[in-house]
Amino acid sequence: MVPLSILDLSPICEGSDASQSFRNSLALAQHGERFGYSRYWLAEHHGMPGIASAATSTLLAYIGAGTSSIRIGAGGVMLPNHSPLVIAEQYGTLASLYPGRIDLGLGRAPGSDQRTAQALRRDLQSDADQFPQDVIELMDFLSKEPRQAVRAVPGMGTEVPIWILGSSTFGAQLAAHLGLPYAFASHFAPQQLMQAIDIYRRTFKPSTQLKKPYVMLGFNVFAADTDEEAEFRASSWQQAFVNLRSGRPGRLPPPVQNYRSTVGPAENALLDSVLSCSAVGAVDTVRAGMQAFIERTGADELMVTSQVFDHAARLRSYELLAGLRA
16 A cells, blocks of 8 residues: 545534634544554645635644654645745745754646636735746755755745645646656646646656655545445535536535436546545545556555545544555
């Protein structure tokens, strides 16, 4: 079995609030540490009623204080929203607080809608075009001997490991060119998965950070004691995904029985697409689904997300998944 890691959006459930989401996120990170997960990452999103991880570095400081060994990081920081210097300072601070435990995944998307992106005070088009240069600038800020006159303090010399995130071939090309590990968002945008992996591995250039290609893939897991319970638990995420793609983002809804029978062909086609990178069921079902995915993609690591409404059931899903490595 390849290494397993956790991707958390710190979901805000219906009837709950961000404070409870943060407590749940800490409990999940501690749970992952206890069961041997390699890393715990938070994703940056803005203006989303059901996602509490907007201030990613701030929340990671809280997570780091409550854990001791699991790697923690951003999966990822949407760099067009920020100046490279600010991110270098933030993650340099985290690396100084929690040495040897910080990862920094970088994405090119804004992590929000157009209006919210504009409220972040960034020029969306030009900043997205500037992404490769911003990545290089950020890496330089974190290096031991920056070429720039400006210094990131803290940050300089921390050499926080950089990952490139993506859901298209652009990120694959950039990660290969810079010799960086690559994380593909197959858990929600699997359409270009195999093409991106091929481009990354075929064009990879070794660097001081990484000598050979390393691919981590997003994967949805909804594990439970029975297939029927897992299908029931997965309906919360399915509802939220359909609502988001229909322009109705909201908090994570409670699960419902037989959800897919209540929606039309277009919604079921959408779910079929994203479920191509998912495993839903009891342990044996999840094992078979994961093994097939790993064999198909050659993934070096899986970044597992499990958007389950009930917190105890969510922890149980990750516990059952961890047991597959025994």
